[in-house]
Amino acid sequence: MSLAELTETVQAAGHAGVPRAPAFIVTLYGDAIEPRGGTLWMGDLVTCCAQQGISESLVRTAVSRLVAAGKLLGERIGRKSYYRLTEPAQAEFKEAARVLYAPPPQARGWLIAPVAEEPLPDGWALMGQRTAIAPNRDDITRLPGPLLSAETIQDPEGWPKLAADLWELDSVAERYLRFLSRFKSLASLLGAGAGQLDVSGDQALALRLQLVHHYRLAALRDPRLPREALPARWPGVEARRLFVTAYLALADAADAYVGRTFRDSDGLLLSSTETTGLRLDRLAREASLISR
Numbered sequence: 306m307s308l309a310e311l312t313e314t315v316q317a318a319g320h321a322g323v324p325r326a327p328a329f330i331v332t333l334y335g336d337a338i339e340p341r342g343g344t345l346w347m348g349d350l351v352t353c354c355a356q357q358g359i360s361e362s363l364v365r366t367a368v369s370r371l372v373a374a375g376k377l378l379g380e381r382i383g384r385k386s387y388y389r390l391t392e393p394a395q396a397e398f399k400e401a402a403r404v405l406y407a408p409p410p411q412a413r414g415w416l417i418a419p420v421a422e423e424p425l426p427d428g429w430a431l432m433g434q435r436t437a438i439a440p441n442r443d444d445i446t447r448l449p450g451p452l453l454s455a456e457t458i459q460d461p462e463g464w465p466k467l468a469a470d471l472w473e474l475d476s477v478a479e480r481y482l483r484f485l486s487r488f489k490s491l492a493s494l495l496g497a498g499a500g501q502l503d504v505s506g507d508q509a510l511a512l513r514l515q516l517v518h519h520y521r522l523a524a525l526r527d528p529r530l531p532r533e534a535l536p537a538r539w540p541g542v543e544a545r546r547l548f549v550t551a552y553l554a555l556a557d558a559a560d561a562y563v564g565r566t567f568r569d570s571d572g573l574l575l576s577s578t579e580t581t582g583l584r585l586d587r588l589a590r591e592a593s594l595i596s597r
Contacts, residue, residue, distance in 0.1 A: 324357055324359070324515075324518055326354065326359050326363045326364055326366070326367035327367040327370055327371055327376075328518070329354065329357060329359065329514070329518055330350070330354070330364070330367055330368065330371060330377075331371070331376065331390075331394070331398070332514055332517055332518040332521065333345075333350070333353060333354075333514055334377075334389075334390050334394075334398070335390075335398035335401060335402065335517075336513070336514060336517045337510070337514070337559075337563050337567070338389075338390075338567070338574070339390060339395065339398060340578050340580035340581045340584070341563070341567075341574040341575050341578055341581070342569060342574065342575075343389040343390055343395070344380075344387050344388070344389040344569040344570065345387065345388060345389070345567060345568075345569060345574075346385055346386075346387055346567075346568045346569065346570075347368070347385065347386040347387065347388065348385070349566065349567045349568055350364060350368070350388065351364050351365075353510070353511075353514075353567075356507060356510075356511040357511065357514070357515070368388060372388075375391055375393060375394070376390065376391060376393075376394040377389065377390060377391065377394070378390075378391050380570070382570050385570075387569060387570050401521060401525055402584075403444060404521075404524050404525060404527075405517065405520070405521060405524065405548075406584040406587060406588060407584075407587045408587060408590065408591040408594070409529055409545075410442045410443045410444055411442070412440035412441055412442045412529060412530060412531040413441045413442070413531075414440075414441045414454060414455055414456040414457070414531065415438055415439070415440060415441055415454070415455040415456070415457075415531070416438065416439045416440070416441045416445060416447075416452060416453070416454060416455070417432075417436065417437070417438050417452075417453040417454075417455050418436070418437050418447075418448040418450060418451065418452045418453065419435055419436060419437075419448075419450055419451060420435050420436065420437045420448070421448070421449060421450060425437055425448075426445075426446035426448070427446070427528075428440060428442070428445045428446070428528050428529070429445075429446075429448070430471035430472050430528075431471075432471060438471065439528075440528060440529060440530045440531055440534075441454055441455075442529065457533060461533045464531075464533050464534040465534060465535060465536050467534070468530055468534035468535070472528045472530065473526070474528075474530075474535070474536075476526070477523055477526050477527050477528075477541070478536070478539070478540055478541070480522050480523035480526065481523045481527075481540035481541050481543075481544040482540050483519070483523075484519050484520055484522070484523055484544050484547075484548075485540060485543060485544055485547065487519055488516065488519070488547060488551065491512070491516075491547070491551055492547050492551075495547075495550050495551060495554060504555075504558055505558070505562075506558045506559065506561055506562025506563075506565075506566075507562055507566075508558075509555045509557075509558035509559040509562065510555075510558075510559040510562050510563060512555060513551075513552060513555040513556070513559045516548060516551050516552060516555070517552075520544065520548045523541070523544065524541075524544075524545075524548075527541055545595075546595050549588050549591050549592050549595060550592060550595075552588060553585065553588055553589060553592060556585055560576050560577055560581060561576050563576060564576025564577070
């Protein structure tokens, strides 16, 4: 199966349409541009989005809205315009990158704290009127005041129902299932032993950006609870395996294409940087654990 046929199958799965331009542009910057200095020529942005079916007029409208929303900053040099993420947008995707590109830290039981104010940070849920609970992970924001760690000592089978009441697990599971459906053809190809996909660079980057874009819709909403609190067949496990395996399979061709095509005001972007190398090293380590 050619990648063109594969991509058509992927887009058809689950009635996937053209991605929303603003969200896709943020995905593009976070995955491919930010690790390489953070600035991209508008012409390359238009070309990249065109591969996803996003028209130039939609790209320009989306860029204007992202600038107005404080997500992008623009600079004009001669007749060319260049855009980069603002500092708040950089910080936002830096947090997202920890979930996407690094092995997610495992929850070690639970954290329990009195609630001083709302809204609660990500991962926390209100349990009763003035008490909050969260998975005990290194990346969970600690609430101010007294903080307790807890472990399950009775009725672990009761956790999935309780967790479903406290967190929107059904919604997260549905997003993971949509991701798996959308990329089932890619999963089949990788399951047949294709460690690296023999595809052109522009196709590899286009598919990798789809992969990141759709996976993050689920992963960034996943509270990543202890295993005991999840349903028996939690789709997040399979979705993570597919994301890691596919990202690594597409990386070489996609990164080489970025390095010979995308430009900022100083010239071509680097095909690899310390940040992109670190991402791939972490994903490769995670892949080795997944395959055991």
